[in-house]
Amino acid sequence: MTSVPLVEAQNVAKSYGSFTALSDVSFTIGSGITGLLGANGAGKTTLLGMILGLHRCDSGSLRVMGIDPYTAGAKVREGLGYAPEHHTLPENLKASEFVRHVAELHGLPKEEANTRSSDALWLVGLGEERFRPLGTMSTGQRQRVKLAQAIAHDPDIILLDEPTDGLDPVQRDEMLDLIRRVSVEFGIHVILSSHLLDEVQQICDAAVIVGDGRVLTSGTLEDLRGSGSDVLIEIEDLDTVPLVAAGLEQAGATVMVSGRTIIATGNDDAVFDIARDVCAARNAPITRLSRRRLSLEDVFLETTAP
Amino acid sequence: MTSPEINTASTNDAQIFDRGYRSYSGVRTGVPGAIKTVISQSVRSVLGLGRSARHKVIPVVVILMTYVPAIVFVGLAALLPDEIGDGFLPTYAEYYGFIITALFLFAAFVAPELLCTDRRSGMLGVYLSSPLDRTTYLLAKLLAVMTILALVTIGPPLLLLIALSLEGSGPEGWINFFETLGRIVLAGFMVSLFFSALSMAVSATTDRKGAATATTLGLLVGSAAVGNTLVEFDYSRKFLLMDLLGLPSELAFRVHNELGNWRDIESVFVWLAVVGIIVACGSWVWLRYRSLLVRR
Numbered sequence: 001m002t003s004v005p006l007v008e009a010q011n012v013a014k015s016y017g018s019f020t021a022l023s024d025v026s027f028t029i030g031s032g033i034t035g036l037l038g039a040n041g042a043g044k045t046t047l048l049g050m051i052l053g054l055h056r057c058d059s060g061s062l063r064v065m066g067i068d069p070y071t072a073g074a075k076v077r078e079g080l081g082y083a084p085e086h087h088t089l090p091e092n093l094k095a096s097e098f099v100r101h102v103a104e105l106h107g108l109p110k111e112e113a114n115t116r117s118s119d120a121l122w123l124v125g126l127g128e129e130r131f132r133p134l135g136t137m138s139t140g141q142r143q144r145v146k147l148a149q150a151i152a153h154d155p156d157i158i159l160l161d162e163p164t165d166g167l168d169p170v171q172r173d174e175m176l177d178l179i180r181r182v183s184v185e186f187g188i189h190v191i192l193s194s195h196l197l198d199e200v201q202q203i204c205d206a207a208v209i210v211g212d213g214r215v216l217t218s219g220t221l222e223d224l225r226g227s228g229s230d231v232l233i234e235i236e237d238l239d240t241v242p243l244v245a246a247g248l249e250q251a252g253a254t255v256m257v258s259g260r261t262i263i264a265t266g267n268d269d270a271v272f273d274i275a276r277d278v279c280a281a282r283n284a285p286i287t288r289l290s291r292r293r294l295s296l297e298d299v300f301l302e303t304t305a306p
Numbered sequence: 307m308t309s310p311e312i313n314t315a316s317t318n319d320a321q322i323f324d325r326g327y328r329s330y331s332g333v334r335t336g337v338p339g340a341i342k343t344v345i346s347q348s349v350r351s352v353l354g355l356g357r358s359a360r361h362k363v364i365p366v367v368v369i370l371m372t373y374v375p376a377i378v379f380v381g382l383a384a385l386l387p388d389e390i391g392d393g394f395l396p397t398y399a400e401y402y403g404f405i406i407t408a409l410f411l412f413a414a415f416v417a418p419e420l421l422c423t424d425r426r427s428g429m430l431g432v433y434l435s436s437p438l439d440r441t442t443y444l445l446a447k448l449l450a451v452m453t454i455l456a457l458v459t460i461g462p463p464l465l466l467l468i469a470l471s472l473e474g475s476g477p478e479g480w481i482n483f484f485e486t487l488g489r490i491v492l493a494g495f496m497v498s499l500f501f502s503a504l505s506m507a508v509s510a511t512t513d514r515k516g517a518a519t520a521t522t523l524g525l526l527v528g529s530a531a532v533g534n535t536l537v538e539f540d541y542s543r544k545f546l547l548m549d550l551l552g553l554p555s556e557l558a559f560r561v562h563n564e565l566g567n568w569r570d571i572e573s574v575f576v577w578l579a580v581v582g583i584i585v586a587c588g589s590w591v592w593l594r595y596r597s598l599l600v601r602r
Binding site (some may be wrong): 013052053054073074075077078080082084086088089090091092094097101102104105106107108112116119120122123149151153154159186187203 | 330333336339340343347351357361423428429432436438439442
């Protein structure tokens with residue numbers, strides 16, 4: 001685990017002519033797998049481009065492992081692996097040749113690149129297929145080749161742009177398992193750009209949610225899902241639910257009722273005390289009293305709501 | 307009864323090779339290494355090395371077209387008496403006249419193959435996410451195109467020099483030999499650079515390989531037609547400098563200190579025209595790539 005954040009953005013802005021791609025973006029990406037989540041056109045690709053040092057910030061600062069990727073692009077990119085979103089790869093090149101070439105591009109000597117390209121292709125399950133031209137491979141195999149070329153040179157961080165695009169559900173799960181394995185077993189940090197909530201929820205440790213060129217929220221999934229200020233109260237006796245709800249409203253909480261469940265929003269932890277007191281006063285036995293755990297979808301909808 | 311022999315050697319000698327992905331902590335070759343691998347991969351790709359036979363057809367034909375005259379001249383020089391053989395041997399600069407067609411066909415084929423393909427196949431995005439940036443990527447591609455063209459601009463005259471020297475028809479003495487060698491290398495380098503810059507400029511303008519090849523050929527032939535037509539109509543002879551096909555050959559004459567086909571045009575103008583076109587084409591390529599939105 002590193003003490004320096006892998007990626008740190010502070011008030012980053014980027015425009016192309018009159019189009020604002022990113023506006024006052026601040027976030028930190030730490031170790032493990034981080035999902036860069038957002039709809040198409042949200043600014044994810046611009047962010048990836050900036051992390052790769054391909055675009056300069058109009059204002060603010062961006063650091064990758066403590067280094068400005070725009071001014072020290074070659075040094076930063078040497079330690080990065082990148083799997084592009086598109087599937088168009090040179091058709092005549094054999095998979096092993098392509099992966100070896102990319103490994104050499106990232107500074108590996110020829111012999112080492114040769115060995116490691118083979119190892120990387122075996123790791124992603126294409127050991128037997130490594131001498132096949134890329135043009136003859138299926139979308140699933142190409143996605144694996146892209147992962148192999150991203151990791152062959154042993155980068156510190158890999159950037160994966162929509163790595164499950166075009167895969168069926170089984171292939172998708174296999175790819176996500178593979179990405180998880182690359183991170184956990186080999187200690188390679190992953191930044192995964194995706195518009196699929198499930199995917200991020202399934203394998204990521206943290207997420208940066210982007211929308212309309214802004215970072216809507218970011219943090220570990222644990223923090224994001226637990227960050228709702230709502231309190232969930234489950235009452236045993238259905239008849240007492242309206243009484244409790246009325247009591248909570250009188251005490252100043254905002255209330256939403258669904259069956260035996262009441263979701264109360266109020267000022268921080270005081271809601272817990274109010275809920276306990278109201279239930280005691282109404283003689284309503286509580287079966288559950290907890291902070292409401294949000295799904296990533298809830299977080300996304302909450303942060304992207306107009 | 308004897309017990310069957312058990313071949314223990316095979317089991318004892320067996321080794322398990324630990325195959326698997328692991329971390330790498332060795333040296334990294336940085337930008338120079340990246341440039342080197344781009345050059346090597348590009349040369350392999352254009353020459354069809356490691357590919358099926360059909361990928362080798364164009365390079366093999368072009369290389370044969372440029373080397374065969376040299377081999378024929380060397381053979382004739384060896385077989386015929388000196389006084390006859392020396393009479394028809396071309397000078398090193400004149401040799402470009404025999405190979406210029408193959409040379410410009412090759413130039414029109416190589417750069418589009420290397421630049422347009424990278425943009426269309428998404429490899430450019432892969433290159434730019436490596437330690438290379440746009441400038442070092444273009445430098446690597448320029449060196450690759452020049453290396454391939456140098457095979458036909460330096461190789462055949464060099465073969466001629468070595469072969470003629472071995473059979474005693476080459477330059478007299480070591481000093482003359484090395485002077486001629488230097489001129490061959492400089493002329494070949496400049497001709498390669500000229501054609502590389504020109505075809506890269508066209509290839510930077512369109513993503514379509516076929517269009518880039520056709521435009522390069524059209525530009526070379528068209529400029530020759532326009533330049534010569536203007537001179538025919540009694541305009542200044544300097545309009546010949548527009549002839550992009552004749553200009554590199556003429557420069558080769560000047561490098562070899564020979565009178566070329568454009569004798570009334572001073573060498574300084576020939577050099578200025580060549581360098582000016584190289585700089586203009588180079589600037590165009592750089593500007594195009596600087597503003598290129600890379601699809602990743």
